[in-house]
Amino acid sequence: MVEKILANLEKSNCSTDDTFLQAVSEVLASLEPIIKSDSRYEQFAILERLVTPDRIIQFKIQWLDDNNNVQINNGYRIQFNNSLGPYKGGLRFHPSVNINILKFLAFEQIFKNSLTGLPVGGAKGGSDFDPKGKSEFEIMRFCHAFMRELHTYIGARIDVPAGDIGVGSREIGYLFGEYKHITKNYDGVLSGKPYAFGGSLLRPQATGYGVVYFAREMLSQELQESLEGKVCTVSGAGNVAIHTIEKLQQLGALVVTASDSDGTIYDPRGIDLTVVRELKENGRRLSLSGYADRIPGSVYTSKNDYPAQGHAVWQYPCFAAFPCATQNELSLFDAKSLIENGCVAVIEGANMPTAPDAIELFQREGVLFSPGKASNAGGVSVSEFEMSQNASMEKWDFDKVDRKLDELMRQIYKRVSLTAKEYGVERNFVDGANIAAFKRVAEAMILEGV
Ligand SMILES: NC(=O)C1=CN([C@@H]2O[C@H](COP(=O)(O)OP(=O)(O)OC[C@H]3O[C@@H](n4cnc5c(N)ncnc54)[C@H](O)[C@@H]3O)[C@@H](O)[C@H]2O)C=CC1
Numbered sequence: 001m002v003e004k005i006l007a008n009l010e011k012s013n014c015s016t017d018d019t020f021l022q023a024v025s026e027v028l029a030s031l032e033p034i035i036k037s038d039s040r041y042e043q044f045a046i047l048e049r050l051v052t053p054d055r056i057i058q059f060k061i062q063w064l065d066d067n068n069n070v071q072i073n074n075g076y077r078i079q080f081n082n083s084l085g086p087y088k089g090g091l092r093f094h095p096s097v098n099i100n101i102l103k104f105l106a107f108e109q110i111f112k113n114s115l116t117g118l119p120v121g122g123a124k125g126g127s128d129f130d131p132k133g134k135s136e137f138e139i140m141r142f143c144h145a146f147m148r149e150l151h152t153y154i155g156a157r158i159d160v161p162a163g164d165i166g167v168g169s170r171e172i173g174y175l176f177g178e179y180k181h182i183t184k185n186y187d188g189v190l191s192g193k194p195y196a197f198g199g200s201l202l203r204p205q206a207t208g209y210g211v212v213y214f215a216r217e218m219l220s221q222e223l224q225e226s227l228e229g230k231v232c233t234v235s236g237a238g239n240v241a242i243h244t245i246e247k248l249q250q251l252g253a254l255v256v257t258a259s260d261s262d263g264t265i266y267d268p269r270g271i272d273l274t275v276v277r278e279l280k281e282n283g284r285r286l287s288l289s290g291y292a293d294r295i296p297g298s299v300y301t302s303k304n305d306y307p308a309q310g311h312a313v314w315q316y317p318c319f320a321a322f323p324c325a326t327q328n329e330l331s332l333f334d335a336k337s338l339i340e341n342g343c344v345a346v347i348e349g350a351n352m353p354t355a356p357d358a359i360e361l362f363q364r365e366g367v368l369f370s371p372g373k374a375s376n377a378g379g380v381s382v383s384e385f386e387m388s389q390n391a392s393m394e395k396w397d398f399d400k401v402d403r404k405l406d407e408l409m410r411q412i413y414k415r416v417s418l419t420a421k422e423y424g425v426e427r428n429f430v431d432g433a434n435i436a437a438f439k440r441v442a443e444a445m446i447l448e449g450v
């Protein structure tokens, strides 16, 4: 049955980008052994329905640049599955954005959101707009134009977008401003809002901190190890990477790398986050090569100076690796290099950053591997906490949100590892995550009827 579903998807896939098929193939491979365990799964055509988005919304975004030239971009929202609750998932602004990438992200989001145990469905959206080099006012006009098209499809109980690559609290602020302007409705229609109006404390940190809370629990339970004093490598230099590095450092780990799409920085004395922030935060997109100019003893490797089949960030010895940049950024070549250099755990912060053959190698070699849908679920969880605060007109303090996040990440780890054990694939956190998430969504789909 799985082969038939994949063949149908391949036939209807008219794009050369196959990230959606990659994501579906991984999930279906995990589910194959359990699909016969409950006759209702076939009777209700759960798999076929689960791989088909409820709706794909596409729109044209027209806006004026600073020279009053008309600019046009494509905008999308993929509302994939709302069996467990309102559609929920981020918006990505990046020139690589297309329907297939957003379908993969929205599909993964269904499973991630299910693993949190919270009442939210799966969605994703975005635009091929490139924020690089745009002025503050261009960003604002673009966000306003994007929301003029999107606003009819979203709502606090319908679909609640948030941030992702290229979309942080600044963009969410502009999107919210336009939503309110058009609808006159001041509800929690977006999460990741600035704290000044409706945002939750800790949302900016939540994904990265959650990744580290998950890693801490996994290492302690599986290897009786802590992160203190351990060398870690992290890729990326955006929201998720910065807060992963920050929490690792707070727990006493030595983080020696960061990266962006042009290259990698290696600092054997430990990444200085102040410098990374000065180069990357608040809409700045300066090259990480500026880090090496500032910090003696650090080394910058441009991606052009490294073999094309790999990424320089994974060439360094480490105890644990945290891919936090983007999809398929850790190849088989990189996995071999990490294993040769003694890495014992890979914890994904980005969505699907590890290539399938690299995951297979990690699992074969006994490297603990956590899929992003489990370990990066802290972001959407605190988004859901933001929705709760908005609905009840409350403001929770930092420590309360932090405690709840830590507890939730432990629960996700437990859910995933117990499920893996229950289905005879102990320590296979990919199968554990896919099966645990699937069972919850499938049950809701069955109970809601066709
Ligand atoms: N922001 C959030 O709350 C969540 C984000 N994620 C995922 O985490 C990843 C990073 O997202 P954010 O940090 O929010 O985005 P961001 O826009 O803040 O940062 C993205 C970072 O990745 C780097 N990057 C992009 N393409 C790259 C490439 N080809 N090679 C190396 N580096 C590259 C960029 O230079 C930037 O430093 C994405 O996969 C995203 O889907 C997952 C869960 C929640």
Ligand SMILES: O=C(O)CCC(=O)C(=O)O
Pocket: 088, 089, 090, 091, 109, 112, 160, 161, 162, 163, 164, 191, 351, 376, 377, 379, 380, 381, 383
């Ligand atoms: O906070 C959210 O709603 C979604 C975050 C997100 O896009 C993700 O988990 O990949």
